[in-house]
Amino acid sequence: MLNKHVVFTWELGGGLGHITSFSLLAKALLDKGYQVSVISKNVSLVADVLGHLPIKVYQSPLILQSTDNLKVTYSYAEIIFDWGYKSTATLCPLVDTWKNLFELLKPDLVIADHSPTALVACKILKLKNIIMGTGFSTPPQVAPLPSLESMKVPDQKAFLQHENQVLSSINGVLTKYNTLSFEHLHQLFNVDDNFLCTFAELDHYSTRNGADYCGPCFDIDVGSSFVWGKSKSTKVFAYIKQNTPGFELLLAALIQSNNNLVLYIPQANAKVIEICKKSKNAVLLNKPANMRQVLNEADMIVSHAGHGVVSAALLHGKRLLLVPSQLEQSILVYLLAKRRLVTAVNPRNEKINYAAAIQFTCTNAELGKNIEMFKQKYAGFNSSDQLENMVKSCENIIS
Template sequence: MRVLFGWEFGAGLGHVTRFRPIAERLSAEGWEIVCALQEIERGDALIDRATGRRLPGVRVIQAPRWNIPSDPKIRQIPTHIFADVLRIIGYGNVEALRQRISAWRDLIDVVKPDVVVGDFSPTLNLAARGRVPHIGVGNGYTTPPAGRPMPPIRPWQEKLEPFSVENERALHRSINAALAALGDPPVDYVADALHGDETFVFSLPLVDPYAAYRTETTLPPFNMPRNITPKPLAEREERGVFLYLPRSHKLTPVAVAATKAAKVRGSGYISDLAPDGARAESGPGLTIHPEPQDFATVLPSVRLIVHHGGLSTAVAALLAGTPQFILPWNLEHSVTARGLAATGGTVVLSGGHEDETSLRNAISNLASDQGIAERALAAAGTVDLGDPEAAIATMLGRVKALAGA
């Protein structure tokens, strides 16, 4: 049997690590596994840790790519529903969409999978429709409910902006025009492109922006950090701070300088920063490590983590009972941060306070704030990530069933 995993949009490792536990089990049963990734470098997430080589039967190939705008000013364009996000990354271009649906079709024809699994891969979903059984997977943010107009991404927003409504209408017309040009039937709603014949949403209600609108049950994420045990405050490093940010985050240089100036005992990791860069950024008050750090070891031992709001990091800190100071990088991170703030153990950077002095004062104060430390510890006891093995078994069973195994 052969499965095609596809990843089209989104950043980071989370999309590929959602594939891994399914790929491991299928690999052990002799399946052929083809992973079409928008960033082939992320294929290292499919390496067998025991051998240092890729899992048996796994091949990594380049997925059809989009020319996504890289101008930082793009982040200033308002996004209130997921259609706004898709329009920004070019999904409203009929010809570009037609070409990529066709490219995914060609890839399916070459690979000849028995089943397709797409993570944040709307174009793969459109290409697979009616041709091969396909499953959509994703987190809460990337998978708005199907069969209806898109609800607001921000759970606290009650009314849609007129431009968002028009963006969804325009996107719907573009998608159906591209499908018509290829002789395919239309979709009823834009959100339907983010779903497969069956769809699995891996999310926690606390951070699912569409929790109030979902009718299907979400599954517990199986690519979340686990086995993290909180430590009492007396056993944590006094004024210990861990900094974890992407190199491309606009506030990373400011946050590094602010942490050094905050008179804390800081350590950190900046993703995509070369070892020489890590050494150059280190200084009194802050040691930047050249490699990722083990959250289960680091987070329970510090009094504060400063990060961008990535879901895995946020959940790890929540489990560790460690206060969080979140500098959101995008809307998804803002929604995650807002959900965590409700626990009382998280502070979210507000607009107008992005200068070094404001960040330094916030980090310095939070690193010794007894109240937020106690609330973060209390929140750790309320976290229920569910049973990841049950979630894996559910998805694995449906992959096999749709493939006819």
């Protein structure tokens, strides 16, 4: 029995995908005899996915965004600028808290998902660490960090100033702990390994050179089984949040489409529940759906463009109508729509014809052809081999 301790971290971002992306690796390491812990932004989501496993869960350090946030963020530096990196004074308490957690847990290896401050603490404590993610939170190692795909920087001077300010904040903390300062911000991402869990078509940085993509990482065996309605029409599964702009219009269009509809709407309110009850073609779930069943049975999926759901759907040849709700999803949608692999809508556009978008997604021949070509291109992708390689890398780093 091994006694080595692996700690997974999740600091920024939202959604179930941050947990399901590393859940299979966590299970595999447990099977190998490793001790596994998770420091998570959302401990409830960890409990939903990993609660049945012998994993200890801890709350990650949090900071409330200030009122003077950047109106638009064009790079990873500007994203973290708003989350404690404006100054050493605001960053230091966060780093101190991560450092305290690591000193308590004594990890032999840290696996970080969108956790920049955890990476700073790892530098100070000289902990072995791996970055795991879709690429959005792992910019290419160049100076300055590039802008995200599709983001055109209007003010290059301010863009560089923000990165320099972030770098200065980090270096102030490193100096406090007698740790070698960074010359460039990309040095934060100098780690023992980088699990770049995506494909080139889904990478948020087209400027990345020599990337070693290990393919998307997702767990489709989470969630509960469900029963479709009796309709013989097209089976459509939708996972949408009711705080999304245009939600009511989208919901109405889905129900009026007369497709065989299964909906998962987290914390659906009484009005939504009543609307679904009155519908003859909609089944409303009160918990996440089993994604293996969705991928096996649905003809079309509507979602907010979480990387795991999108990747799994395309690998299974499923049509997608995507309604992005934040920056990472919006860029992913841009990349895929540009390749005619998905149907995309901007939920903030009040003039969207959702009914037409649903019909187009269900029936467009070009879309179906492109999805099939993508599926065939990556037909050799094997998630079991991917997981085995990740475990081997962890073992090599720890040993």
